[in-house]
Amino acid sequence: MILIDFSIAIAFYILGILAAAFALGVFTGKQKDKDLSLDPRFIWFCSVCSYTFINTKEDYISTCPRCGSYNKKSS
Numbered sequence: 001m002i003l004i005d006f007s008i009a010i011a012f013y014i015l016g017i018l019a020a021a022f023a024l025g026v027f028t029g030k031q032k033d034k035d036l037s038l039d040p041r042f043i044w045f046c047s048v049c050s051y052t053f054i055n056t057k058e059d060y061i062s063t064c065p066r067c068g069s070y071n072k073k074s075s
């Protein structure tokens with residue numbers, strides 16, 4: 001009886017680890033996909049020279065790499 005209970009406990013333990021590993025793998029995979037895809041808020045559109053550029057560092061104001069003018073996030 002004790003042996004059966006112990007193996008069931010081990011089975012549940014392994015199952016738990018596998019479930020956690022799977023969940024973690026799914027989570028990190030989603031995270032990786034999120035990193036690879038370009039966030040729309042990083043895409044900037046210059047109002048002066050109509051140049052589209054990517055700036056991942058700034059959130060509200062970004063400098064256009066073409067004409068050097070400051071652009072505020074419209075959306």
Ligand SMILES: [Zn+2]
Binds near residue numbers: 048050051065066067
């Ligand atoms: Zn510009």
